[in-house]
Amino acid sequence: MNKESNVRVNLAERSYDIAIGSGNRQQLAEFLRERTQREHAVIITDSNVDQLYADALGDVLTADGWEVQVLIVEPGEPSKSIETCEDLWETMLNEGADRHSIVVAVGGGVVGDLAGFVAATFTRGLEFFQVPTTLLSQVDSSVGGKTGVNLPGAKNMVGCFWQPLGVLIDVEVLTTLPDREYRAGLAEVVKYGVILDEPFFAYLEDNAEAINAKDPAVLTEIIRRSCELKAKVVEADELEAVDMASKFEGGKLSRAILNYGHTFAHAFEAITGYESMLHGEAVAVGMRCAARLAEKQGRVDAEFVQRQDLLLAALGLSVSPPEADPEDILHLMSRDKKSDSGAIRFILPTKMGHVELVSDFQSEDVIASLSF
Numbered sequence: 001m002n003k004e005s006n007v008r009v010n011l012a013e014r015s016y017d018i019a020i021g022s023g024n025r026q027q028l029a030e031f032l033r034e035r036t037q038r039e040h041a042v043i044i045t046d047s048n049v050d051q052l053y054a055d056a057l058g059d060v061l062t063a064d065g066w067e068v069q070v071l072i073v074e075p076g077e078p079s080k081s082i083e084t085c086e087d088l089w090e091t092m093l094n095e096g097a098d099r100h101s102i103v104v105a106v107g108g109g110v111v112g113d114l115a116g117f118v119a120a121t122f123t124r125g126l127e128f129f130q131v132p133t134t135l136l137s138q139v140d141s142s143v144g145g146k147t148g149v150n151l152p153g154a155k156n157m158v159g160c161f162w163q164p165l166g167v168l169i170d171v172e173v174l175t176t177l178p179d180r181e182y183r184a185g186l187a188e189v190v191k192y193g194v195i196l197d198e199p200f201f202a203y204l205e206d207n208a209e210a211i212n213a214k215d216p217a218v219l220t221e222i223i224r225r226s227c228e229l230k231a232k233v234v235e236a237d238e239l240e241a242v243d244m245a246s247k248f249e250g251g252k253l254s255r256a257i258l259n260y261g262h263t264f265a266h267a268f269e270a271i272t273g274y275e276s277m278l279h280g281e282a283v284a285v286g287m288r289c290a291a292r293l294a295e296k297q298g299r300v301d302a303e304f305v306q307r308q309d310l311l312l313a314a315l316g317l318s319v320s321p322p323e324a325d326p327e328d329i330l331h332l333m334s335r336d337k338k339s340d341s342g343a344i345r346f347i348l349p350t351k352m353g354h355v356e357l358v359s360d361f362q363s364e365d366v367i368a369s370l371s372f
């Protein structure tokens with residue numbers, strides 16, 4: 001197996017590798033054989049990725065002696081629904097999937113979250129692998145085991161933790177990714193710099209041009225570092241069970257920090273019907289709002305807000321909040337999974353590379369941070 005760059009996620013008996021390479025999707029059969037005894041693979045993908053990669057990957061597995069079914073969903077966030085799960089469960093049952101089958105997600109975060117949940121629930125749990133094909137899924141969603149679907153008014157509200165047995169990342173597939181989707185993925189990359197790693201944030205600033213040009217070496221580096229940072233957080237708090245006290249520093253690393261910008265983002269996605277804003281775009285604007293809220297509370301200065309805005313702008317992510325009644329946004333935020341008895345909690349920065357969980361804020365400040 002080509003081991004250009006590997007990141008290990010250490011979770012005792014649920015540990016796994018993230019293999020990062022170029023052209024390495026051709027070695028999918030070998031990657032799976034090193035990690036499972038099974039011989040029946042259900043590939044879950046969307047129709048765009050099926051034509052580009054998943055159908056061909058099915059052939060790679062068939063040539064290796066696997067029995068393969070490729071199940072195709074509609075591209076886009078609305079497919080992350082319980083109705084799509086029902087269709088997939090039914091089809092799997094009718095096509096002979098059983099406890100000896102594995103599920104392989106080939107696609108972006110929508111396919112990964114959906115397929116992971118289907119894998120976790122069909123016959124109470126099938127082995128699961130991720131082959132992420134968007135930048136966002138390569139740097140974030142394929143790692144860490146969060147799976148699930150949306151409710152109309154609440155993002156990712158139904159799901160479970162179900163770790164993959166391996167993640168195979170081929171940077172070559174990003175050559176076909178639409179530019180807008182590529183930029184959306186960069187939002188989660190910027191997030192890692194803000195929450196955990198000032199030098200990484202500075203690296204992104206210094207290499208913005210190369211990132212925009214999709215320079216393969218820089219791209220591989222930002223994917224590797226993002227996976228490394230996410231793995232570190234997931235290893236410390238796999239189930240997001242560490243509740244941060246107001247000060248995060250010195251305390252235990254909490255998975256909730258990966259939600260920086262997401263309290264705003266998830267409300268924006270829900271209020272726009274999950275269609276007009278991509279998740280990464282919502283995260284970019286959510287981070288801009290969170291930084292403004294932190295500034296209003298005196299946690300960071302104007303220079304911090306500007307520094308984050310400038311990097312996001314350099315990466316084509318000068319996104320503004322959607323036009324909506326702020327009271328409706330506050331209502332949606334109160335349904336966030338970090339809420340405590342309906343009380344909203346935010347992840348807010350204190351300085352570049354550090355964040356904390358905040359529950360004391362004025363609604364007027366949140367509303368004011370939505371306008372810019």
Ligand SMILES: NC(=O)c1ccc[n+]([C@@H]2O[C@H](COP(=O)([O-])OP(=O)(O)OC[C@H]3O[C@@H](n4cnc5c(N)ncnc54)[C@H](O)[C@@H]3O)[C@@H](O)[C@H]2O)c1
Nearest residue numbers: 048075108109110133134136137140141146173176177279
């Ligand atoms: N589980 C997690 O930890 C986690 C983390 C971050 C985001 N997410 C979730 O991920 C989802 C967003 O994922 P996404 O941004 O990957 O979107 P996506 O899965 O909708 O994919 C974006 C689009 O790109 C197309 N596509 C995928 N790969 C392609 C390729 N290589 N070439 C051309 N087209 C390609 C898809 O068909 C789709 O139209 C959201 O639902 C979000 O909530 C989950």
Ligand SMILES: O=C(O)C(=O)C[C@@H](O)[C@H](O)[C@H](O)COP(=O)(O)O
Nearest residue numbers: 140144146155156255258259262337
């Ligand atoms: O892996 C995590 O933990 C994250 O929070 C990563 C986020 O980027 C991602 O969008 C995740 O799906 C959000 O999870 P949720 O629990 O807030 O729904």
Ligand SMILES: [Zn+2]
Nearest residue numbers: 188262279283
């Ligand atoms: Zn996210």
